[in-house]
Amino acid sequence: MTTTADLEQETNPWQAQAARFDLAAHKLNLDEGLWKVLRSPSREIIVHIPVMMDDGHLEVFTGFRVQHSIARGPAKGGLRYAPDVNLDEVRALASWMTWKCAVVNIPFGGAKGGIICDPHKMSQGELERMTRRYTAELFDFIGPEKDVPAPDVNTNEQTMAWIMDTYSMHARQTVTAVVTGKPINIGGSRGRREATGRGVLMVCEQAIKKLHLNRDTTRVIVQGFGNVGSNAARLMAEAGYKVIGIVEVGGGLYKKDGIDMEALWAFRQRNGTIHGFPGAEKYDPAELLLVDCDILIPAATENQITSQNADRVKCKILAEGANGPTTAAADDILSEKKVFVIPDILANAGGVTTSYFEWVQDRQGYFWKESVVNEHLSEIMIAAFDDVVRYADTHGVNNRIAAYMLAIDRVAYTIRQRGIYA
Secondary structure, rough: OHHHHHHHHHHOOHHHHHHHHHHHHHOOOHHHHHHHHHOOOEEEEEEEEEEOOOOOOOOEEEEEEEEEEEOOOOEEEEEEEEEOOOOOHOOOOOOOOHHHHHHHOOOOOOEEEEEEOHHOOOHHHHHHHHHHHHHOOOOOOOEEEOEEEEEEEOOOOOHHHHHHHHHHHHOOOHHHHHHHOHHHOOOOOOOOHHHHHHHHHHHHHHHHOOOOOOOOOOEEEEEEOOOOHHHHHHHHHHOEEEEEEEEOOOOEEEEOOOHHHHHHHHHHHHHHHOOOOOOOOOOHHHOOOOOOOEEEOOOOOOOOOOOOOOOHHOOEEOOOOOOOOHHHHHHHHHHHHEEEEEEEEHHHHHHHHHHHHHHHHHHHOOOOOOOHHHHHHHHHHHHHHHHHHHHHHHHHHHHHHHHHHHHHHHHHHHHHOOOOOO
């Protein structure tokens, strides 16, 4: 019987990341010294941010920035605002970014940031003041050659614009490459907003070819209708997949014959929510995750598939649009069930890959057409998928451990080449 303590241990994202890292490092026979270097972040920054609130009182928020590795290039990773942000979560997400960048073979290391707050209860002015003070506190630690933040949970293009402006004011020059995920008119990239969802589509395309499935009869359930989930669902429907379920906080939508995604998008634009959409039946969100389908895309938050429900998952392909949606304990159950897992550090790497393109464009001062962005993204995602599957076949491991092995091998190789400065 699983106790509450067991479940808390299982759902700790840092512990989950460490367990997978250790297994992959063991399979690689990684040198003990490099094992120690790569297992821990290189830098953890905690800042306490005073913010004058709209009603005149002073509030202090706690913020984090964890830089896991800069071996292959500047650290890269998102910034999230949420009441439950904690250091273990940010550590895990930073390390996942290191492995993600290495899997798709782009010249970045991994970082992540977060501020403990409830952005839904804050005004635009309060969010701006908090963001700018957080940026000022981190001025010495971020930059185009050091650490490049990006949007994540509850942050967006506007947040990145504030960070870019604050950093530029301190630098006394406009520095567009300090962040990615910016508005296009101040150095953002075409195709960036849809990139993570588009990358999910691209790896799913490769997976159905491998499993000999037909696109037009492939049933898809997407958990989460934020940036990643909504774009993945829309793009997959446009490509001919049958999106039969959308799982959201507060309720899900289900239609056996497929939901009209264009109508759902229009409904959300008008109403600000998908709830009440007349073109599908309301469904319990926890149960909808377990409905029979061909592709399940968890694209919300961590720890959605655990030892408590993994045995009831009924998909052929699990494509992880979110970071850490599956616990390490659930991995073994899914492997026994022969579920083809496309792990997060591959499946959702379209976002950081296009962020890399944005960074390159900012530094060149030359911007690409969206078709060029998508063409380059396709090349990188397909190559990474093939590399991971080949690694899995060669080493007799599942796709997740193969992705970790591939990533760790690439980062360790770079460290060996550079040597250890002493």
